[in-house]
Amino acid sequence: MLDQVAELVREVAQTIVLPRFQRLAHDEVQQKAPGDLVTIADQESERALSRGLTALLPGSVVVGEEAVAADPAVRDRIGAGGSVWIVDPVDGTNNFAAGKTPFCVMVALVTDGEQAAAWILDVVGDHLTIAEAGSGAYRDGVRVKTRTDDPGAAGLYGVVSHKYLPEDLGAEVRRNAAGLGGFTAGKHCAGYEYPAIATDEQQFGMFWRILPWDHTPGSLIVREAGGVVRHLDGVEYRPTNHQRGLLVAANEEIWHTAQGTLFPQGPPA
Structure with missing residues (x-):
């Protein structure tokens, strides 16, 4: 098949x-x-x-x-x-x-x-x-396979896709992202972003609008490569979920480092 x-x-x-x-x-x-x-x-x-x-x-x-x-x-x-x-x-x-x-x-x-x-x-x-x-x-x-170490926030590069974020939250997230090694707004193509995490071209991705055709294929690829795909509050992503906000990372430690850097006060309600 x-x-x-x-x-x-x-x-x-x-x-x-x-x-x-x-x-x-x-x-x-x-x-x-x-x-x-x-x-x-x-x-x-x-x-x-x-x-x-x-x-x-x-x-x-x-x-x-x-x-x-x-x-x-x-x-x-x-x-x-x-x-x-x-x-x-x-x-x-x-x-x-x-x-x-x-x-x-x-x-x-x-x-x-x-x-x-x-x-x-x-x-x-x-x-x-x-x-x-x-x-x-x-x-x-x-x-x-995704990378297995965590170089710390200053060593992480990835995507902060803030296009659909509420304005105030988007501004806050961009400010916090300055604590990372580097970030972009992404290439507007989930089919690029997920394999890039699986191959260590980048180590994380944060997305707000979650549509199943955008995230179901890539999320399985990242998980099978050793990565983590969860909503901002830590709930595992599933294709039936409608909850906004998703954080994808190369491994468990990087997920927590990226979450703590982008949302130091905790995930948005």
Whole structure:
């Protein structure tokens, strides 16, 4: 199943997504909400992935970003039991629409509410990161593991994605983040940020808006590589969670160091 889904993801990326990169017509880009774009590639990729995935696993259902945009009740399928595919047909759509990288195609399989497998394809770089629950995480066929030490706050580099934070909280978090070794606002592509933690390109990531297609694939990859994915109050992330705020870290010690630095007074209520 891992290889079959990987082949499907690559095929969709190469035949639907990549051919439209830097070639989108004006009428092939729309705005779902202020600042939130969708392109014809997102729509066609989701349709193709949905057909292929349900054919690979009869009886399964799909929760795709664009299907939920059309009908929010589709999201409830994640907690309804059985086999559920969570699909982000083009992760990093705003980058893609602007003719920039990174952007990815992401798929996760959830079985009875638990993460079972994940696939993230960096479309332009052609790097595939996969994970299966209990079997580790792999990038281009090579097993990846997060770092096991904690260099302290001044030695940590990562992402503080403050775009959706309330204004006052965002300003406070940015001030506190100055105590870290370095941080950026991220590359607006979860499919880049999570594998970067799994491979020690960065050691943590803090996100506020938590949508299952953005975080379910990468969270399994990071965990299978040895990392930690929890809400700001320490509750473990699950695909059914709607709670805002997520802190991802290479290991337990780094998670606590990053949390204590960003939220010295404790996590926001």
